[in-house]
Amino acid sequence: MNNAVLVCEKLGKSFIQGGHEIKVLQDLDLEVAAGEKIAVIGVSGSGKTTLLNLLGGIDTPSSGRVLVNGSDLAVLGSREQDLLRNHSLGFVYQFHHLLGEFSALENVAMPLIIARRPWSECQQRARDLLTRVGLGARLAHRPSQLSGGERQRVAIARALVNNPLCVLMDEPTGNLDRQSALSIHDLIQELNEQLKTSFILVTHDNTLASRMDRVLVLQDGMLKPFQAQPQ
Numbered sequence: 001m002n003n004a005v006l007v008c009e010k011l012g013k014s015f016i017q018g019g020h021e022i023k024v025l026q027d028l029d030l031e032v033a034a035g036e037k038i039a040v041i042g043v044s045g046s047g048k049t050t051l052l053n054l055l056g057g058i059d060t061p062s063s064g065r066v067l068v069n070g071s072d073l074a075v076l077g078s079r080e081q082d083l084l085r086n087h088s089l090g091f092v093y094q095f096h097h098l099l100g101e102f103s104a105l106e107n108v109a110m111p112l113i114i115a116r117r118p119w120s121e122c123q124q125r126a127r128d129l130l131t132r133v134g135l136g137a138r139l140a141h142r143p144s145q146l147s148g149g150e151r152q153r154v155a156i157a158r159a160l161v162n163n164p165l166c167v168l169m170d171e172p173t174g175n176l177d178r179q180s181a182l183s184i185h186d187l188i189q190e191l192n193e194q195l196k197t198s199f200i201l202v203t204h205d206n207t208l209a210s211r212m213d214r215v216l217v218l219q220d221g222m223l224k225p226f227q228a229q230p231q
């Protein structure tokens, strides 16, 4: 597919633990089209976070390959990989990974600062996104001064700040109350419509999953279309 933003081909990942090989992913294929929204569900330990880490180049596959916007991550040098990641992908981790020494505004602006955008632009864009996620009055707070749900919203704003082609989210609304979760759902919908951002969301939130174009289940190391069980 020409307009695929992310492709994985025959992706495999094993971990060696105590002399045993644990196969987490096996021959997994996936194509994410521009503007496509995909939910990935699966039981705890099925490999959802492992998959996102491979898609984002945070971890390397044991077999198979990952193409980000047509480029094979494995053949790029680490600097080129970083550039591609910085321009093409946004991440929301299962645990927020904010930088403790920096304010909410600086955390959100960080991908733009790394991309050497002018500071006024970084600040403006970070402020806009934090306002969008309901944190316009928390710009100067450090992560330790924010609630769990507020930290999660800062992490979401950070993932979106450089208008990535595709955003990878691991349980983005896991710690949020219903109201905040719904405002994140709306934000995802809006960015998807306005900017054609693709989303891959790992979620246990059925409402969020039902708003995606496709729901895939990670089971036995592979992705399968989700079929609701008859009642």
Ligand SMILES: Nc1ncnc2c1ncn2[C@@H]1O[C@H](COP(=O)(O)OP(=O)(O)OP(=O)(O)O)[C@@H](O)[C@H]1O
Pocket: 015, 016, 017, 022, 024, 042, 043, 044, 045, 046, 047, 048, 049, 050, 051, 094
């Ligand atoms: N670095 C590692 N070394 C060894 N085993 C690992 C490593 N990372 C993950 N695993 C194993 O791989 C399996 C999949 O882990 P993963 O974190 O991807 O699951 P998950 O689907 O995200 O689960 P959860 O819903 O609980 O977050 C687990 O059995 C885990 O123990």
Ligand SMILES: [Mg+2]
Pocket: 048, 049, 050, 094, 170
């Ligand atoms: Mg996980």
